[in-house]
Amino acid sequence: MSLLKLSHVSAFYGASQALFDVHLSIEKGQVVALMGRNGMGKSTTVKVISRLLRHRGGTVMFDGQDMARVPSYRAARAGIGLVPEGRRCFSNLTVHENLIAAARPGAWDFKAVAGLFPRLEERRDQVAASLSGGEQQMLAIGRALMTNPQLLVLDEATEGLAPVVRQEIWAAIARLKAETGMAILVIDKSIRELSRVADHAVILEKGVSVWEGAFSALSPEITDRYLGV
Amino acid sequence: MRRETMLNATLMLILLGFPLWAWSVDEPFLITLSTRAVIFAIAGVGLNFALGIGGLVSLGHAAFFGIGGYAMGILAYHAQTYTALAEWPVLIEGTKSMPVIWIVAIVASALVALGMGALSLRTTGVYFIMITLAFAQMFFYFTISWPTYGGEDGLSIYVRNGFPGLNTMDPIQFYAICYAWLVVVLFLVHRAAKAPFGLMLSAARQNGARVQAVGQVPYRLYLVAFTISGAITGLAGALFADLNRFVSPTMFSWQTSGEIMVFVILGGVGRIFGPVAGAALFILLEHVLGGLSEYWHVYLGAILLGVVLFARGGLFGLIAGREVAHD
Numbered sequence: 001m002s003l004l005k006l007s008h009v010s011a012f013y014g015a016s017q018a019l020f021d022v023h024l025s026i027e028k029g030q031v032v033a034l035m036g037r038n039g040m041g042k043s044t045t046v047k048v049i050s051r052l053l054r055h056r057g058g059t060v061m062f063d064g065q066d067m068a069r070v071p072s073y074r075a076a077r078a079g080i081g082l083v084p085e086g087r088r089c090f091s092n093l094t095v096h097e098n099l100i101a102a103a104r105p106g107a108w109d110f111k112a113v114a115g116l117f118p119r120l121e122e123r124r125d126q127v128a129a130s131l132s133g134g135e136q137q138m139l140a141i142g143r144a145l146m147t148n149p150q151l152l153v154l155d156e157a158t159e160g161l162a163p164v165v166r167q168e169i170w171a172a173i174a175r176l177k178a179e180t181g182m183a184i185l186v187i188d189k190s191i192r193e194l195s196r197v198a199d200h201a202v203i204l205e206k207g208v209s210v211w212e213g214a215f216s217a218l219s220p221e222i223t224d225r226y227l228g229v
Numbered sequence: 230m231r232r233e234t235m236l237n238a239t240l241m242l243i244l245l246g247f248p249l250w251a252w253s254v255d256e257p258f259l260i261t262l263s264t265r266a267v268i269f270a271i272a273g274v275g276l277n278f279a280l281g282i283g284g285l286v287s288l289g290h291a292a293f294f295g296i297g298g299y300a301m302g303i304l305a306y307h308a309q310t311y312t313a314l315a316e317w318p319v320l321i322e323g324t325k326s327m328p329v330i331w332i333v334a335i336v337a338s339a340l341v342a343l344g345m346g347a348l349s350l351r352t353t354g355v356y357f358i359m360i361t362l363a364f365a366q367m368f369f370y371f372t373i374s375w376p377t378y379g380g381e382d383g384l385s386i387y388v389r390n391g392f393p394g395l396n397t398m399d400p401i402q403f404y405a406i407c408y409a410w411l412v413v414v415l416f417l418v419h420r421a422a423k424a425p426f427g428l429m430l431s432a433a434r435q436n437g438a439r440v441q442a443v444g445q446v447p448y449r450l451y452l453v454a455f456t457i458s459g460a461i462t463g464l465a466g467a468l469f470a471d472l473n474r475f476v477s478p479t480m481f482s483w484q485t486s487g488e489i490m491v492f493v494i495l496g497g498v499g500r501i502f503g504p505v506a507g508a509a510l511f512i513l514l515e516h517v518l519g520g521l522s523e524y525w526h527v528y529l530g531a532i533l534l535g536v537v538l539f540a541r542g543g544l545f546g547l548i549a550g551r552e553v554a555h556d
Contacts, residue, residue, distance in 0.1 A: 050442055078443035088439050090432040099426035102443040147443050 001064060003028045003183050004049065004080075004151055008058035008118045011048050015071040018044040020057070020207040026151065026200075029181040033194045033215060035227060036204035042187045043085055045204065046155045049185070050082040063150065065221075077104070081149025083197040085156045085187075091129035095120050098128055098139055099146050106148025113142035116172050123204075134165030141172065158193070165195070173197050191223060203227070213216070233549035237502040244408065246507065252401040259498050260400040261472070266512040267407045272483045273492035273504025275461030278418055280490070281499035282427060283454040284434035288486045289345065289361030293338040294457040295481035297466025299372065300334035302384040302476035309387060327392045327406070330467055338463020339456050346455035350448055360366045362483055369481035378423070383477025390471055407468055411505070414461055420500050421457065430454050462489070491529075495536060497543030506544045 002025040011019040019041050022160045034042050047053035048060060060067040061213040067099035070078070090098050099110050099120075117138040122194060123131060128139060137157060144152055154173070156164040168191050176182050177197055188194055194201075194215065201218055203211040203226045211222055244267060251259035272294055279285040307314045307323025315321040324330065349360040373381045389397045395401045421427045433440045433447040440447050470476045479485065488511070496507025514532065518525035540547045 052438060052442065072438070072441040073444050073446050076442055082442045084439070084442065088436060090428075090435055090439070091433060092431060093428055095424075097428045098432075101425050101432055103425065104444060143443065 002026060002061070003030075003063060005061045006045070006058065007047070007061075009045075009055045009060060009193045010054045010057035011053055013044075013053075018207055019048065021209065022048075022049070022058070022204065022207065023209040023212065024202050025184075026183050026185055028150070028183055030200060031177050031184045031186065031198045033198035033201045034185055034187045034204065035191075035194075035201055037227060040204045041207040042204055043155055044207070046082070046085075046153055046185075046187065049153060050080055051214075052082075053149060054127055073197045076147055076149075079148075080148035081141045081144035081147045081152045083137075083144045083152070083154045083157055083158070087133070087207055089128035089131075089139050089143065091134050092127065094125050094127050094130070095139055096124045102143045102146045104147045108148050110121055110146075113145055116145070116175065117142055117168075132165075134161050134168065137161060137165070137169060138172070141169070149182070151183045151185065154184065154188075156187055156189075158190065166190075170196065191218070191227070231549075233500070233502075236452065236506075236545065236549050239414075240505055240509070242500060243256075244411075244505070248401060248404050248408075250355055251332065257400045260404050260513055264400065264404045264407050264472055264518060265469075266509045267404070267411050268465050268472060269489070269492055269508035270505040271407070271411050271512065272462045272465035272489045273496065273508050274411075274414050274418055274501070275458045275463075275465060276489050277493045277498065277501070277504045278421070278461065279451075279455050279458035280493055281503065282422055282434070283430045285350075285451060285455060285457075285458075286358050287361040287455070288348075288358050288483065288490070289363075289365040290459070290462050291481050291483065291485035292345065292361075293342055293462035294466035294469070294485055294489065295365075295368055295372070295476075295478070296338045296341055297304050297334035297463035298470035298476040298480040299378065299466075300332045300337050300463070301390065301467040301470040302386060303378060304330050304333060305386040305390055306378065306384050314447075322476065325388070325390045327397065330390055330471075331464060334463045334467035335460045338466070339460035342456045342459020343452070345459070346452045350451050350455065358402040360487065365481055365483060365486055369478050369483075372478040372481055379477070381478060383475055383479075384475075386470075386474045389474055403472070407472075410464065410468065410541045414464070415501060415505070418461070422501060426450065426453065491533060494533065495542075495543055497545030498541075500543070500545040500549075503543055503545045510544060 004026040006022050006024040009019055009022040022045055034045060036042050048055045051067060051070055053114045062080065067075060099113055119135055120138055120142055123135060128136060158169050174197050198215040202209055205226055210226060248260045248263040276290045279287055304323045305325055313320055313322050345364045349357055352360055378384050380548045391397055392406060395402045429440055429445050430450045433450050437447040466480060492504045492507035492511055495510050497503030514529055518528045536543055
């Protein structure tokens with residue numbers, strides 16, 4: 001049974017339809033890349049998964065549970081950890097406060113997060129607003145991990161970051177995959193980096209899943225067709 | 230030591246030293262002034278928990294202040310008139326015991342805050358302000374038309390309530406009780422603000438949707454904060470009524486809600502010790518400016534305007550910097 005399964009999902013922002021027919025499934029321990037050009041519905045799909053947006057058609061199943069009427073706080077408690085686009089840390093709280101405020105019982109605690117991102121330990125008492133973009137991204141990932149999720153959703157986790165910091169983030173994702181076996185849904189534009197961690201890929205175009213398969217099966221023809229500028 | 234910590238310590242030392250000095254030179258009036266400042270500070274700390282940390286702009290905290298006051302007034306009135314508060318289904322008598330009165334005041338105001346919060350927290354912004362104000366005004370008009378407990382004239386309590394081992398009629402001993410409560414309240418609020426609950430409350434003020442995404446419900450956080458805030462303000466009301474040995478509907482009036490908010494704004498919204506500085510400054514201004522002119526509120530208004538326009542972190546923001554000031 002899939003950990004997460006979206007079937008024929010449609011979603012709207014008011015009267016405007018953003019998703020028409022999205023299919024996606026993630027198995028336990030699998031890393032799935034959600035890809036597509038800008039404005040194709042990737043972030044909307046993430047919002048539907050994390051229940052920040054309710055879908056209107058289709059089904060969203062997580063860990064055997066129908067998520068149709070589940071609010072976002074219950075989705076988080078059920079095990080969906082979201083790292084939102086633009087990081088959105090609680091800027092008035094310190095690094096340590098950001099992390100312990102979100103903590104839920106499980107293996108991930110401050111020490112474990114600091115083990116993954118030693119820089120957060122160094123910045124422990126600094127308010128989030130004073131961190132660099134990369135550090136805020138690490139904090140956002142750490143905060144999601146502190147909820148001890150079954151599924152980690154990373155929405156544009158390396159966007160706008162310096163190459164060195166991006167490498168750190170990718171290394172952390174690879175470590176999460178290798179050491180924890182956590183299911184991860186990752187949205188990113190870097191095919192090269194995704195190819196190192198992703199097992200599976202789903203491509204969206206205009207709110208529709210147009211390609212789904214093993215990441216290794218992504219041919220240049222497909223990437224040019226659906227992801228090329 | 231951080232500048233803010235030093236400021237906190239200085240403030241508490243002044244609040245400890247000044248009444249002791251007044252006591253040593255036999256100036257009971259100055260001790261009473263200090264007691265007022267400390268009680269107002271407790272009320273301000275209560276409001277600040279909801280306003281400063283949770284961002285809940287309540288104009289209804291007079292309701293809790295008044296409930297605390299009337300809890301004391303009603304219990305003490307029945308004790309001094311040797312009448313029962315209720316005879317059925319169980320006999321409930323009045324009391325002159327401060328600890329019992331505090332418990333009743335805290336529980337009653339917490340329950341009212343819970344009910345009031347459950348309804349008003351479904352709204353935000355100006356609607357929340359108006360609903361909380363309306364609730365307090367409801368209590369105000371109710372007490373005005375409640376002849377059993379004095380109606381508009383209020384209730385006088387002839388002898389201050391008792392505390393085991395202390396002579397509460399002695400101003401410095403009563404001050405010690407109020408000061409001890411202020412320390413306890415500040416400690417508890419500080420602990421709550423730094424606990425995951427307080428941190429999430431602060432985060433919810435900033436981004437409610439994000440708080441939900443990590444498994445928390447902003448409404449519940451706000452409701453708990455509002456209830457705690459109401460309970461603290463209710464305690465202040467009970468102490469204030471004991472200080473004056475008098476309760477009246479004025480404790481429920483919107484001016485009282487406004488004054489509690491002034492303590493918070495003057496001292497610094499969101500700073501744990503801010504309302505302590507605000508209440509002390511308010512009492513100082515009331516005493517100094519009130520001696521100069523009958524219309525001292527005009528000067529107070531001008532100062533408040535200056536604080537809001539040029540020193541949004543309040544007195545604490547001016548002295549200790551604005552890094553944690555709420556804006």
